[in-house]
Amino acid sequence: MIRTDPDGPRDSARHLWDMADWAVKNRYNVELERIRDRAAIIPFYQRRGGCLWLMEDAGHNFHKLIPPRQYFADHPEFFCFDRATGQWRHERAQLCTTNPDLIRELGRLADEYFTRHPDQTYFPLFQEDGARLWCQCPACLALNPSGSNLMSASENNINLANQVCAEIRRTRPDRGVWTYAYQISRQPPVRVKPAPGVRIMYCYYSDGDPRRAPWESTCFEDITRWSELTGGNVVVYSYHYLNPRYTFNDENTLIGMFRMLNLAGIQGSNQECSETWGGIDGYLMYLGARLAWNPWFDEEALKRDYFSSLYGAAATDLQQAHDLLWQGLCNPANQRRFGFSRYPALPAPDLQRLQELLAAGALAVQNDRRAALAVNAWTRFLGYVQDWSSALDAADSYFRAPTEPGYQKAKATVAALTQTMEDLTADRILSRYTLRMSDHFNNSLDSAWRLEEARLRLEADYDRIQTLTLWRFAPDPQAEGETAGWHRPDFDDAPWKDIEAGRFWEDQGFPNLDGAGWYRLRIVLPDDTLGIGIHFAGADERAWVYLDGDLIGGQHEGDPGVLWQQPFTVMLPENTTPGPHLLAVKVIDSGGAGGLWNQVVLVRRK
CATH class of the missing domain: 2.60.120.260 (Galactose-binding domain-like)
Incomplete structure (x- = not known):
């Protein structure tokens, strides 16, 4: 278990400092992203031997560097040309990847960045998240062998990184650019190769199956080729989530991934994980801290030691619960429809067995306060899994056969789930970001019901002739x-x-x-x-x-x-x-x- 640093600041969320303290002890050697108070961070990490400082605005930052509100009115050409409308746009769009004035402006911003952060070697230049249109101006399209960047935008992304890197190196020859290989920029380019000084952060997905081994996915070939193109200047961004909201990679996949990277000579690891102590994610954070340094260990022994140290006499019961939940979340048969998305919902027998295991675990540690707190966190997390599964089952039934009673039932289960999530985020049993699912679920249900109401109005006002x-x-x-x-x-x-x-x-x-x-x-x-x-x-x-x-x-x-x-x-x-x-x-x-x-x-x- 973690504890609050007795000398730590009191003007920020206590949990974040607890988590930062835990991360240092577990050899995560990078500044915790969520803490923004740099003046407080410096002495905090100095007392713990220092750390690697994060890049400013690490993550999706095209529009942080070039804010549309500031630039679009005077420089729409800095953004995205939409061939379908013949207009420049910034909504749901990336930046232009060839505009010389934009490249000079990014070079100027990079110079200011390195002045502020002389310790940094790379300027962060990361595409916006989600399904965003890449610029379709003639110069951007000409970069692509197919003449289109709808299927792959790797050529565009690397061209922008190359040009900004060249601009930076006119005055700072020892600096470079860091960019993503992410979504439709994930595939290695064919025509535009990364220039020296361009570092790639490859975002690793297991092709939608959290159980898929690295050598069975497209990631293996992608990472190998990126490493060849950059002389090994690749960092792998991995997702250490396995919960009802996010089912990215299970523990076996993560172990296989890090061993594959080790054999390939790729040492850089950037891990995204959940700010939560409930369920499986805590173990995935613990596992990731060790995999990044040396993945060649006895994983079964590590797992037994983790559960024994954390849960004491309840270790066997909690490890069985962990494995049962992990397998249930990864089972395709447990997927349920919610709008246009699908999420796992555990069946009733699995939920009953989890209750039994946690009850036995709680009984085993009733005289061990520390272990009892850890078991209690897991038990409360199970309440979330139960409410989540109820909401998913109700929604799946509604989306398959929309009726007003089905809509009202699904809304009620989402309301109950929302209350549970709010209760659990206060103690960080869940990440506060989980609460976003409440709006997502409600919007999906409401949208579907509006469509059903429109269908009923149509039938009242019109006769169908032909579909x-x-x-x-x-x-x-x-x-x-x-x-x-x-x-x-x-x-x-x-x-x-x-x-x-x-x-x-x-x-x-x-x-x-x-x-x-x-x-x-x-x-x-x-x-x-x-x-x-x-x-x-x-x-x-x-x-x-x-x-x-x-x-x-x-x-x-x-x-x-x-x-x-x-x-x-x-x-x-x-x-x-x-x-x-x-x-x-x-x-x-x-x-x-x-x-x-x-x-x-x-x-x-x-």
Whole structure:
């Protein structure tokens, strides 16, 4: 167990200083990111032998370096050109990776950074998080062998790092740039190679399966190639989470990963872990501290020592609980749907067995106050797992068959889960960041219920004629659809692919497609066309609807964060004739999944 440093400051959260003290004792030799009080940090770490100081604004920082509020009005070209709209944008977007003025500005900011932090060797230049559009100006696109950066943006990211590094080294030849290999910049580049002085931080995922061994994932090949390209100037960023919210890597995967890195000669380790003492994550932090220094140890002996030292006479029961929870969280059969995401929910027999093990553990340490506190933390964490599982089960049932009672039940279980999370974050049994899931869950339920209400209104006001499911589809990476006449009846769409409305295009053979895509469908209208319309239950994000080459409506003005889940109906012109017609829909998606993700229905007003 950790204790508060008796000489530590009292003006910051006690838990953070406790955690920093624990980290030092466990040979994590880097400043704790969450503590921002540098004046207090320096003496704290000096008393403990010092540490490696974090970079300023470590992490996703494009928009911290170049804030849109400060730069966009005068320099939109510093940001992202969206070919689909022909406009520069900063929302849900990265920076331009070729603009010379931007590169000079980043060089100036880097010079100021090194003046403030003469101990630092690398300037942090890290892309924004999430599904963000990379710049599609001609110069940025020309960097990519495919002519597109929708599938991979590694060439763009490395080009920006190379150019900023060159700018820095004009006056500081011993300094460099640190950048991510993350999401669509994770794959090693083909054309633009990292320059000397560019360090790569490779973000390690086990391809969505926390149990997958490194040599079975794409990470092994990626890391090997990045190491070759940089002469070994690679640090691996690993995720030490295994909880209901985040199931990244189990302990066997982490052990295999660090041993693989050791054999490859890669020594740099940057670990992201949870600020929590409940459940499995505490052991993953403890394990990671040892793996980073020397991964060749008897992992079973280490695990037995951990549980014996922490839980005393309850060690056997708690280790069994640990293993049961770990296996349950990693079991694909336990995944439940919540909106467009999936999370694990433990089945009732597993939860019952966990209760039994923890009850036995509590009885075994009733006269050992320290061990009893540790068991109690685990027991309270189990309450969270139980409420989480109840919420996931209720939500999964609702999303599969939406009803108002199902919606209300799911909302009630999320409210109970939220109260549990609030209670547990106060004592750091859970990280306070777990509370973000409350808003996420509620928003998902509310959005789904709004869609269901829209469907009920549609059935009240319209009769269904036909569900329009199978379409022809093509991406429009050059934004040439209108010019090329993709919306006209005489255009030949024979080379296009079949696609279904009601599913995202990423799930149908077009992964990582952001930008414009076109749907085409030949329909036959009935003899009476009065009051006929086309109902779109969901278009992500903006849509333009054409009939026989003429724009007849759509939904493309407003906040894309709202539009993508907002149903709309486009009525056919009153002079539309019966018989065959060509229906075309252009959809523009700026990030994440996209397309006609919900039903498209031909309807008639009652």
